[in-house]
Amino acid sequence: METAKILDGKALAAKIQQELADTITASQPKIGRPPGLAVLMVGDNPASAAYVKNKEKACAKVGIASFGRHFPTQTSQSELEAVIEELNQDERVDGILVQLPLPKHLDAISLLHKIAPDKDADGLHPVNLGRLVRDEPGLRSCTPAGVMRLLEEYKIPLMGKQAVVVGRSILVGKPMALMLLAANATVTIAHSRTQDLKTITQNADILVAAAGIPGLITAEMVKPGAVVVDVGINRVTDSNGKSRLIGDIDFTTIADVAEYITPVPGGIGPMTVAILLQNTVFSYLQTNSN
Incomplete structure (x- = not known):
């Protein structure tokens, strides 16, 4: 019996990252800044910390600036909403992501709704899910x-x-x-x-x-x-x-x-991170295409 062929996500993710790095190198002189991604993490879940570190390492590799913030467990909903609002207005930031799971007292869904749809690097905002349902271009x-x-x-x-x-x-x-x-x-x-x-x-x-x-x-x-x-x-x-x-x-x-x-x-796993970076670069190019 033959063994199944492996779909190698790691190798493809590396290829996508190289393509994104080339795109950023070509676009940055025209745009005048690198793309920016803000990953917000609350508390000290070790698995989340490892994922965030991974994402930031991948950002650095392709030339995306990290605007990540790490908050103590007891951070309030309103504090986080204020930070998201600030990042929505920040022209250096193209993608915003809230690392899940969040501590029990926080409402992840309403935080997600606060992210500007065009900066929703995770592609989970209702507007982007609606675009997917309608088969329209958008963050996935x-x-x-x-x-x-x-x-x-x-x-x-x-x-x-x-x-x-x-x-x-x-x-x-x-x-x-x-x-x-x-x-x-x-x-x-x-x-x-x-x-x-x-x-x-x-x-x-x-x-x-x-x-x-x-x-x-x-x-x-x-x-x-x-x-x-x-x-x-x-x-x-x-x-x-x-x-x-x-x-x-x-x-x-x-x-x-x-x-x-x-x-x-x-x-x-590696593909998820590669698409996160791709979404950030997509937003970066969209915002600066005018």
Whole structure:
């Protein structure tokens, strides 16, 4: 039995970053400043801190200025709203992102609504989700846009194919389904409460697992020759107390069934960051195109 080909998100992310660096080098003399991204983090969640550090490192690599701010856990909603308002007005900032999850006392949704839609680097503002629904140009949710870009890179045909998305979050599942639909796939959305999930996933030519449940998708749930994209990032600790990252699929057994597969880590994670940078550069060029 052949093993599935790997969809290498890490390599493609590096290629996208190089293209963005070249774009910035060419545009900066005309615009007179580099693109700017502000990542706001509240509290001291170690996973969030690692993600933020990653994003800032990636920014530095391509030539995006970081205007990130780190706030203590007890920061109030109104303080954060004031900071977002300030960043909305700041001409050096093209993208604003609030790192989730936030401490319990804060309302993430209303903070997100405060971000100017054209600076919404995460592509999650209702205006940008509306543009996605209407198939209009705009900032796209980073993770699903990263999945689409990876499928495109490997020339995986989507037109007329059966696509199944497992997961229905506003972060991944719903925008993912809309993007696949825009590419003329026939899309089914399943989730943790779907009855007989196996029957549904077995029909998928393209299967996207984004439920946040470790090992949810097993080999017998996958159609032979399918393309399996794992969006899950779950930290699990083994009996020796060692922690590692795994996805929503059982990688080893599915690799014997699928034609293409994404690894965790090294698959969709790096693509999410690459699209975040791409969104920031998109805003930068849009703002300065007049």
